[in-house]
Amino acid sequence: MMQQIAVLGSTGSIGQSALEVIRHFPAKFKVLALSTNSRTDILSEQIKEFHPAFACVRDVQAGRALEAESAAQTKFLLGESGLEEIIRDKRLDKIVLGISGSAGLEPLLKSIEAGCDIVLANKEALVMAGPILMKRARQKKARIMPVDSEQSAIWQCLEGRNPDRLKNVYLTASGGPFLQSDRKQMRGASVARVLRHPRWKMGKKISVDSANLMNKGLEVLEAMYLFNLPADKIKVLIHPEAIIHSMVEFMDGVVMAQLSATDMRIPIQYALTYPERLSNSLPSIDFYKLKALNFQKPDFKKFPCLGLAYRAAGEAGTMPCVLNAANEVSVEGFLRGGLAFVSIPGVIARVLDAHRKIENPGLEDILAADEWARKEARKVIQRERAVL
Numbered sequence: 001m002m003q004q005i006a007v008l009g010s011t012g013s014i015g016q017s018a019l020e021v022i023r024h025f026p027a028k029f030k031v032l033a034l035s036t037n038s039r040t041d042i043l044s045e046q047i048k049e050f051h052p053a054f055a056c057v058r059d060v061q062a063g064r065a066l067e068a069e070s071a072a073q074t075k076f077l078l079g080e081s082g083l084e085e086i087i088r089d090k091r092l093d094k095i096v097l098g099i100s101g102s103a104g105l106e107p108l109l110k111s112i113e114a115g116c117d118i119v120l121a122n123k124e125a126l127v128m129a130g131p132i133l134m135k136r137a138r139q140k141k142a143r144i145m146p147v148d149s150e151q152s153a154i155w156q157c158l159e160g161r162n163p164d165r166l167k168n169v170y171l172t173a174s175g176g177p178f179l180q181s182d183r184k185q186m187r188g189a190s191v192a193r194v195l196r197h198p199r200w201k202m203g204k205k206i207s208v209d210s211a212n213l214m215n216k217g218l219e220v221l222e223a224m225y226l227f228n229l230p231a232d233k234i235k236v237l238i239h240p241e242a243i244i245h246s247m248v249e250f251m252d253g254v255v256m257a258q259l260s261a262t263d264m265r266i267p268i269q270y271a272l273t274y275p276e277r278l279s280n281s282l283p284s285i286d287f288y289k290l291k292a293l294n295f296q297k298p299d300f301k302k303f304p305c306l307g308l309a310y311r312a313a314g315e316a317g318t319m320p321c322v323l324n325a326a327n328e329v330s331v332e333g334f335l336r337g338g339l340a341f342v343s344i345p346g347v348i349a350r351v352l353d354a355h356r357k358i359e360n361p362g363l364e365d366i367l368a369a370d371e372w373a374r375k376e377a378r379k380v381i382q383r384e385r386a387v388l
Contacts, residue, residue: 007022010036014264025273035056109363115141172247217323321373
């Protein structure tokens with residue numbers, strides 16, 4: 001039976017990869033809806049190929065310009081209300097949530113409320129409000145299927161097994177572009193250098209997070225909520241080959257690992273076709289050419305963002321939300337040229353230090369903490385620039 005799919009954030013790297021998978025299975029999937037924030041040039045081409053019933057542009061002005069020049073068979077929607085109309089459509093079988101950053105929180109919450117299956121590629125929303133979102137997902141029987149390669153690996157390793165028998169989970173990290181660099185070499189790193197990831201081609205924000213291992217810290221928090229694990233059972237392991245995407249160690253000493261080529265279409269396909277596994281033309285591992293698999297502990301002094309994420313995990317409450325907000329503002333400051341790459345963790349630490357934690361926050365508390373942390377991070381960055 002053909003499944004109706006909405007791809008929210010269809011013009012980003014995850015959205016485009018999801019459409020590549022869908023393109024490979026024309027008898028299996030039908031694109032019901034597409035959305036973008038403002039990249040209407042890419043969205044226009046996607047509409048011509050997939051002929052969705054709906055297309056939504058969050059930037060209202062850009063959306064109106066595209067609507068005026070597009071074919072009539074696609075209904076154009078604008079802003080947050082447009083996304084909500086897509087999510088409420090009863091024909092939907094799965095929603096691919098590829099909207100990045102904190103902007104994904106509201107669509108994720110609405111998707112859960114709709115009781116839909118969610119193919120999730122947004123970690124920040126779970127970091128901000130994981131306990132609230134997962135509780136609501138259980139109540140609404142909305143399945144969340146992660147497509148981050150690490151979370152997908154854990155999901156696959158745990159399938160059919162008792163999570164109470166877990167000893168440790170190992171999140172692997174390639175180490176990013178600065179694995180062999182020291183702090184001195186990182187100090188004057190340009191935006192181009194930071195974005196040059198050795199394994200993955202990703203968006204700018206996630207590339208910066210990967211370069212300082214904040215991405216792995218966010219994944220620690222994400223795994224806590226997705227799999228109901230304490231932070232001390234989630235270990236980070238540097239694995240430069242990026243062949244093993246995560247491992248699960250059970251109490252009897254048995255370790256289950258998920259291995260695959262470094263291609264995001266592989267976990268996306270698994271989530272879209274779950275519980276089936278379908279043949280494809282995606283790359284596979286050639287074990288005859290694979291010479292070695294290397295592992296090492298992460299350097300918390302060199303990559304302090306990872307330690308800050310564990311701190312937020314331990315303190316809980318509104319602290320993970322504050323961590324995420326301060327990081328987003330700091331990354332934006334770096335990409336715009338107003339903040340040095342190595343200054344990002346210092347800004348985040350100062351914001352965490354200044355925050356008055358709420359122990360058991362509701363959604364309004366989360367949103368307030370997010371807004372406060374962004375303002376505080378901007379103040380810290382301004383003070384740092386004034387010193388320079």
